Amino acid sequence: MLTDESPTPTESGAAAPAVRFDQVVKRYGDNTVLDHLDLEVGRGERVTLIGPSGSGKTTILRLLMTLERVTEGVVHVDGEPFSHMPGRGGRLVPADERHLRARRRRIGMVFQHFNLFPNMKVLDNVTEAPVHVLGMDRDEAAERARGLLELVGLADKQDAHPTRLSGGQQQRVAIARALAMRPDILLLDEVTSALDPELVAGVLDVLRDIAHGTDITLLCVTHEMGFARDVSDRVLMFDGGRVVESGPPERIFGSPEHGRTREFLGAVL
Amino acid sequence: MSSYPYAFHAGEPLSGLTEFTHSLPSVGAGLWVTVQATVLGAALALLLAFVLGFMARSRRLLVRGSSRVVVEFFRGTSLYVQMFWLFFALPILGFKLVPLACAVVAFGLNYGAYGSEVVRGALDAVPRGQREAAVALSMTPWQRMRLVVLPQAWPQMIPPFNNLLIQLLKCTPLMSLITISDVTFQMDQLRSTTGDTATAYLLLLVVYFVLAYALTLAMNGLESVAKARLGQPAGGRA
Ligand SMILES: Nc1ncnc2c1ncn2[C@@H]1O[C@H](COP(=O)(O)OP(=O)(O)OP(=O)(O)O)[C@@H](O)[C@H]1O
Ligand SMILES: [Mg+2]
Numbered sequence: 001m002l003t004d005e006s007p008t009p010t011e012s013g014a015a016a017p018a019v020r021f022d023q024v025v026k027r028y029g030d031n032t033v034l035d036h037l038d039l040e041v042g043r044g045e046r047v048t049l050i051g052p053s054g055s056g057k058t059t060i061l062r063l064l065m066t067l068e069r070v071t072e073g074v075v076h077v078d079g080e081p082f083s084h085m086p087g088r089g090g091r092l093v094p095a096d097e098r099h100l101r102a103r104r105r106r107i108g109m110v111f112q113h114f115n116l117f118p119n120m121k122v123l124d125n126v127t128e129a130p131v132h133v134l135g136m137d138r139d140e141a142a143e144r145a146r147g148l149l150e151l152v153g154l155a156d157k158q159d160a161h162p163t164r165l166s167g168g169q170q171q172r173v174a175i176a177r178a179l180a181m182r183p184d185i186l187l188l189d190e191v192t193s194a195l196d197p198e199l200v201a202g203v204l205d206v207l208r209d210i211a212h213g214t215d216i217t218l219l220c221v222t223h224e225m226g227f228a229r230d231v232s233d234r235v236l237m238f239d240g241g242r243v244v245e246s247g248p249p250e251r252i253f254g255s256p257e258h259g260r261t262r263e264f265l266g267a268v269l
Numbered sequence: 270m271s272s273y274p275y276a277f278h279a280g281e282p283l284s285g286l287t288e289f290t291h292s293l294p295s296v297g298a299g300l301w302v303t304v305q306a307t308v309l310g311a312a313l314a315l316l317l318a319f320v321l322g323f324m325a326r327s328r329r330l331l332v333r334g335s336s337r338v339v340v341e342f343f344r345g346t347s348l349y350v351q352m353f354w355l356f357f358a359l360p361i362l363g364f365k366l367v368p369l370a371c372a373v374v375a376f377g378l379n380y381g382a383y384g385s386e387v388v389r390g391a392l393d394a395v396p397r398g399q400r401e402a403a404v405a406l407s408m409t410p411w412q413r414m415r416l417v418v419l420p421q422a423w424p425q426m427i428p429p430f431n432n433l434l435i436q437l438l439k440c441t442p443l444m445s446l447i448t449i450s451d452v453t454f455q456m457d458q459l460r461s462t463t464g465d466t467a468t469a470y471l472l473l474l475v476v477y478f479v480l481a482y483a484l485t486l487a488m489n490g491l492e493s494v495a496k497a498r499l500g501q502p503a504g505g506r507a
Contacts, residue, residue, distance in 0.1 A: 065404065065405050066404065067401050067404060097410070101407060101409065104404070104405075105407045108405060108406075109405040111398060111401070111402065111405075113398055115396075115399060115401065115402035116402075117399065117402070117403075117416075117417055117421075118421065118499045118500055118501075119417070119420035119421050119499050128406075128416055129406035129407065129408060132408065132412050132416065133406060133407045133409075133412070161499075161500030163500040164500060174402075177406070178406075181406055
């Protein structure tokens with residue numbers, strides 16, 4: 001099959017970006033949220049998405065986490081079609097659950113409202129998926145989970161119920177839970193915006209450690225411009241379902257070119 | 270004192286009491302029948318509630334539709350008629366069940382239909398973010414259900430299940446219509462032999478109250494355990 005001329009675009013290899021949105025359209029009814037969006041995130045790159053409320057930042061992350069489906073276009077991960085799979089005659093058809101399940105392991109997500117499982121203690125929140133999904137030995141999973149809880153500064157809370165933790169602590173457990181699956185790509189959706197101000201710093205410190213101590217690909221939506229400046233390689237400004245402007249944080253925050261970006265930054269900074 | 274079995278001296282408490290003690294074995298047998306019908310009926314109802322409740326949330330229209338039809342049918346036709354049908358009409362069609370089995374099946378179908386709404390509602394009430402977090406951890410649909418959704422939905426089901434269970438218990442006297450001698454039937458026999466209507470029916474009230482209360486205590490216990498697992502305060506109302 002070396003000469004297979006399948007129209008399936010595969011660009012595997014080291015050169016392939018971690019994530020590529022190819023002319024992605026997302027509509028809810030007649031509300032077009034993403035309008036033929038092209039987007040690339042390199043391997044190990046840290047990208048921050050900024051933009052006004054309702055501009056589709058969360059939608060991008062949810063499409064990648066397979067919590068939503070694209071209306072048109074294709075999402076690629078590591079050079080392979082992700083939202084789609086080769087169907088009859090090599091044509092791309094929308095991915096089925098099996099295709100998605102085999103691939104979504106590479107991606108992890110931390111949610112704005114933590115979404116810890118209240119029916120499990122803190123340690124079990126971090127070990128259940130590795131045990132059941134990755135088939136990891138329970139002792140090994142617990143050992144690793146303790147390491148991760150230590151990383152997020154919660155080694156002493158492993159037997160607590162999530163509901164007994166502060167918001168900041170819950171979010172740090174959620175970060176440990178996501179990391180326990182060893183994702184290549186981590187999605188962070190306004191992970192500090194549901195927290196009391198005094199708890200924000202603790203969570204951001206943990207994320208800074210992760211950003212500086214690993215080579216994970218990060219795609220985050222945040223209103224914490226200081227954090228975005230610290231960790232991102234690139235900042236993307238969104239509006240109207242498209243990328244308005246993109247560049248290194250110094251430039252986007254320091255001398256934005258686009259009027260829309262200046263306006264937005266003026267309002268949030 | 271007369272040893273004539275049919276005492277008519279309602280005014281004579283001692284003789285009435287003797288009759289009552291003599292009849293204890295048959296009342297006890299009736300009580301056992303009532304308990305059996307309740308427990309077996311509830312077990313079948315629980316099973317059907319889950320099957321129909323899960324079917325009601327299926328993505329396939331046919332599965333969802335069949336659940337809907339079964340639920341509406343058994344909620345919409347009376348328990349009384351269903352029991353008669355199982356007992357008198359099925360044998361005509363060539364199936365014969367022992368009377369207790371007819372009762373258990375009727376209770377199971379009827380309360381299973383009501384229970385399926387409880388199951389469906391409780392599953393739907395688990396916040397969407399919980400399922401999404403489970404997807405983000407790459408759990409399979411079955412793992413999401415077993416590890417995340419069901420353990421959170423279950424405590425919600427217990428109080429409404431308790432209500433249905435007690436209603437089921439209170440419907441069990443209907444069984445006497447298909448020749449089953451439950452505790453109400455036996456107590457009624459006793460009433461007619463002793464003529465002591467007040468005592469017999471008072472005892473009956475006590476029997477049902479104690480049974481219902483025992484069920485409630487057991488269900489509250491279950492609820493406390495289930496809620497403690499979720500780290501919620503045990504909100505059991507005795
Ligand atoms: N499930 C849904 N059904 C219908 N419309 C939706 C749904 N989810 C999102 N939308 C719409 O899509 C648009 C983009 O939403 P999205 O959550 O991606 O914005 P956002 O950029 O993350 O905004 P915010 O900063 O407020 O979080 C909004 O107009 C929203 O109303
Ligand atoms: Mg958002």
